[in-house]
Amino acid sequence: MTSSATSATALPPTVAAHVPTGVLVGGRWRPSSGGGTFPVADPATTEVLFDVADGTEQDALDALGAAADCAEEWRHVAPRERSELLRAVYETLTARADDIAALITAEGGKPLAESRAEVAYGADYVRWYAEEAVRVDGLARRAPAGGNHQLVLRRPVGPALLVTPWNFPIAMVARKLAPALAAGCTVVVKPAQLTPLTTAYVAEVVRAQLEARGLPTGVVNVVPSSSARRVSGPLLADPRLRKLSFTGSTEVGARLLEQAAPNILRTSMELGGNAPFLVFDDADLDAAVEGAVAAKMRNSGQTCVAANRFLVQEGVAAEFTDRLTRAFEGLVVGHGAAEGTTVGPLIEADAVDRVEQVVAEAVDGGARVRVGGDRPRGRGYFYRPTVVDRVGREDRLVTEEIFGPVAPVLTFGDEAEAVALANATPFGLVAYAYTRDVGRVMRLAEEVEAGMLGVNRGMVSDASAPFGGVKHSGLGREGGAAGIEEYLDPVYVAL
Ligand code: SIN
Secondary structure, eight states: OOEEOOOOOOOOHHHHTTOOOSEEETTEEEOOTTOOEEEEEOTTTOOEEEEEEOOOHHHHHHHHHHHHHTHHHHHTSOHHHHHHHHHHHHHHHHHTHHHHHHHHHHHHOOOHHHHHHHHHHHHHHHHHHHHHTTOOOOEEEEOTTSSSEEEEEEEEOOOEEEEOOSSSTTHHHHHHHHHHHHHTOOEEEEOOSSSHHHHHHHHHHHHHHHHHTTOOGGGEEEOOOSOHHHHHHHHHTOTTOOEEEEESOHHHHHHHHHHHTTTTOEEEEEOOOOEEEEEOTTSOHHHHHHHHHHHHHGGGGOSTTSEEEEEEEHHHHHHHHHHHHHHHHTOEESOTTSTTOOBOOOSSHHHHHHHHHHHHHHHHTTOEEEEOOSOOSSSSSOOOOEEEESOOTTSHHHHSOOOSSEEEEEEESSHHHHHHHHTSSSEESEEEEEOSOHHHHHHHHHHSOOSEEEESOSOOOOTTSOBOOEETTEESOBSHHHHHHTTEEEEEEEO
16 A cells, blocks of 8 residues: 655645745736735645736736836847846756745645755756857858848747646746747746646745846746736737747637637647657566656646556566566655655645546456555645556547546557557647667657657656657747757848
């Protein structure tokens, strides 16, 4: 059985004292124009941490106004100056890593070690784009037909709306905000309602750096709100907005794309996943189990790159499932700030209800729970790490994104069947494969419909690499050299 960790530690008062809870417009934190607030709670205890300003339509328009007002000035700030600003933000985030990690754990629930890893991961996007800010290259060449030259310049797309999810409150804002600022765009950030505190903290770090350097503080604006539509609706319809970057569900992404269409907005969409985790007969099973735990259990399974379906070749299926079960038995569920915790809570009560429901449906259909399959007693939104085998291919546990700590195991006969199963989903964000056959690796890279492939590793995310998916998993890429392109328009000059 999985065990439970010891008692929780509250958010240190030194950190709590530095969390802005207002709306950031034009360099100033202020209450919501409607006067309202909404609560942000610790999912491990359900206790309210802060009441945060409930941004209104007017706040959203004011924020866009501030971003639009300084767009001209910001795009003419020298790339080196933008780079140095981002480098200073990176240094500050890194120096304050422990405080930020405590905040992430308090509002999102993940174990402190994971929160520290997220701070390093998020800060790395800021460092990467500090370096990219001065490497926005164009093109100069003689036209193929001769007679003239062609230049391609790049200029910032303009004010951008960045809509971030709750599961990585520093990394997701960092990988949108840093390339936007590096490219010369000003922004309005709409943080997730469930975890707006870390984002506000990061925005204040940027605001303070802008102010200290005499740069326009309206470059970064933040509108938390209990209603995403209240913020995104008026902004997507406003011709001053030129770009939307969204991370979240495919359903909401599709709706935002519709709303963005009349304004012909540039869009980047990082949407849902249903990652297959393929284990072939020739795999190193120790490595596969270690990778499986990493790919499944990061943030209690609440990531869009979480391994969602474990597809295991028949010859090693029993052995892999036994070992995975033992590994899950060794995990420690508890408050993320408690000593020894390796698995935190889910984000809210509905999330636990949904996970419980899809597991119950699979079990009704004949699936077998090898470990977990229930909630521990006590408060908080916990669900035990769970391994389920004999799962049906049409079970919701397999066809839908689980977003919880549940590993369904299915089997396949040969490589062709593995690829067919991997591709039997509208999603295509990431796939994982464990095999020692290099030829197979190259075939999988060609045939598996996913934007990313982890080979003998359960983790692909890296600030220097293009993160993103195909099919219903999204449009565009974040991170790497590709990430800044999303905030730049090419301008062709025939000379
Ligand atoms: C996500 O779950 O949306 C992002 C995960 C990552 O960047 O690794």
